Amino acid sequence: MKTAAIFGASGYTGAETVRLLLGHPEIEIGALSANRRADEAYGDVFANFSGQSLPTTQKIEDIDLTGIDVVFSCLPHSTGQAAIATALDHVDTVIDVSADFRLSDPAEFEAVYGAPHSQPALLEDRVYGLTEFARSDLLGARLVACPGCFPTCSLLALLPGVEASAFTDSLIIIDAKTGVTGAGRKATLGLHFSEVSDGAHAYGIGNHRHAPEMEQELRLFGHTSAISFTPHLVPMNRGMIATCYVELTEDWSVERVRQLYAERYSADPFVTIMPDGEVPQTRHVRGSNEARIGIFADRVPGRAIIVSVIDNLTKGSSGQAVQNYNLTQGWTETLGLGATGLFP
Numbered sequence: 388m389k390t391a392a393i394f395g396a397s398g399y400t401g402a403e404t405v406r407l408l409l410g411h412p413e414i415e416i417g418a419l420s421a422n423r424r425a426d427e428a429y430g431d432v433f434a435n436f437s438g439q440s441l442p443t444t445q446k447i448e449d450i451d452l453t454g455i456d457v458v459f460s461c462l463p464h465s466t467g468q469a470a471i472a473t474a475l476d477h478v479d480t481v482i483d484v485s486a487d488f489r490l491s492d493p494a495e496f497e498a499v500y501g502a503p504h505s506q507p508a509l510l511e512d513r514v515y516g517l518t519e520f521a522r523s524d525l526l527g528a529r530l531v532a533c534p535g536c537f538p539t540c541s542l543l544a545l546l547p548g549v550e551a552s553a554f555t556d557s558l559i560i561i562d563a564k565t566g567v568t569g570a571g572r573k574a575t576l577g578l579h580f581s582e583v584s585d586g587a588h589a590y591g592i593g594n595h596r597h598a599p600e601m602e603q604e605l606r607l608f609g610h611t612s613a614i615s616f617t618p619h620l621v622p623m624n625r626g627m628i629a630t631c632y633v634e635l636t637e638d639w640s641v642e643r644v645r646q647l648y649a650e651r652y653s654a655d656p657f658v659t660i661m662p663d664g665e666v667p668q669t670r671h672v673r674g675s676n677e678a679r680i681g682i683f684a685d686r687v688p689g690r691a692i693i694v695s696v697i698d699n700l701t702k703g704s705s706g707q708a709v710q711n712y713n714l715t716q717g718w719t720e721t722l723g724l725g726a727t728g729l730f731p
């Protein structure tokens with residue numbers, strides 16, 4: 388049995404991590420951090436957990452890491468770098484769901500996130516944990532940077548085709564939508580019910596910070612040109628959908644791409660390639676760690692449209708974090724992640 392501390396347990400990804408770990412047969416929860424909500428019973432922070440036997444929340448600096456094996460860090464980007472460095476002196480593994488260790492180049496981190504990285508040495512050995520493309524690096528990894536939710540959803544839809552040179556280098560357009568929990572639990576005017584219900588809007592247009600992260604990974608698989616990516620906020624709690632437009636290279640058809648994806652993901656328990664004509668829907672993966680991907684022909688000859696859905700809080704963050712930790716330990720990757728999507 389391993390003991391976990393969860394940093395940022397009073398936030399949405401922290402709560403999702405707690406929910407998943409409560410069902411994990413090999414992990415017990417030893418500590419929960421919060422900032423404004425420190426020193427509270429966890430059931431007071433999130434009423435759905437009242438009745439569960441869980442530690443009281445503490446400030447990170449008050450947590451005794453003796454006896455903790457793994458930290459799941461669910462802090463806003465740029466707030467957890469020093470705490471993660473300290474934690475690595477005491478625990479075997481840190482799984483970070485923030486953006487802090489995703490970009491491998493500290494100069495690019497500073498350009499995208501507006502502040503220098505305080506722990507650049509840790510970037511050298513960190514594993515970028517898009518699980519389905521990182522398995523061989525995860526066993527024994529000490530620091531895993533879980534991809535952003537948009538990159539997870541989009542890269543799962545794009546990388547097999549890029550890897551096989553099925554797409555031209557000129558066109559990748561990603562049109563994505565996210566549920567409101569993607570913005571975290573903060574009280575912000577633009578996230579109030581009356582501001583997000585009954586409508587949808589684009590944001591981060593032309594400059595969202597996830598585009599450089601996706602380009603970093605696409606480059607590793609051979610796609611060198613810039614992508615266009617626009618996220619939208621839509622009135623749902625959980626869920627994310629990325630609709631990706633690509634141009635097929637000669638000899639590639641939509642049917643061949645679908646076959647390629649089915650083979651590439653055939654051994655992956657959390658990626659489903661939809662049968663021809665079936666449209667993936669966010670409502671079918673809510674609360675599960677599953678990604679569903681559908682591949683369609685465009686009316687423009689030579690183009691394909693790839694639609695990918697995940698739950699931003701599960702495969703898009705905490706679920707993938709648990710999946711990655713399972714693999715660092717050499718365990719079956721599905722441990723603690725067996726839930727089917729909550730529908731209706």
Ligand SMILES: NC(=O)C1=CN([C@@H]2O[C@H](COP(=O)(O)OP(=O)(O)OC[C@H]3O[C@@H](n4cnc5c(N)ncnc54)[C@H](OP(=O)(O)O)[C@@H]3O)[C@@H](O)[C@H]2O)C=CC1
Nearest residue numbers: 395397398399400421422423424463464485569571572704
């Ligand atoms: N939400 C999502 O869908 C996804 C989120 N992520 C990433 O996961 C991380 C957490 O996101 P999310 O759970 O949504 O965020 P929340 O805003 O819901 O939670 C943030 C957590 O961090 C704590 N915290 C905030 N500032 C500090 C600080 N300066 N020092 C210590 N603790 C602090 C908060 O404590 P308190 O509330 O008590 O003050 C809270 O526990 C972020 O980096 C986010 O980008 C990644 C993928 C998807």
Ligand SMILES: CC(=O)N[C@@H](CCC(=O)OP(=O)(O)O)C(=O)O
Nearest residue numbers: 484485486535536565567569570
């Ligand atoms: C709705 C909303 O605001 N979503 C967040 C993305 C989710 C997320 O948390 O991504 P990181 O882990 O990279 O921070 C955004 O667009 O910035």
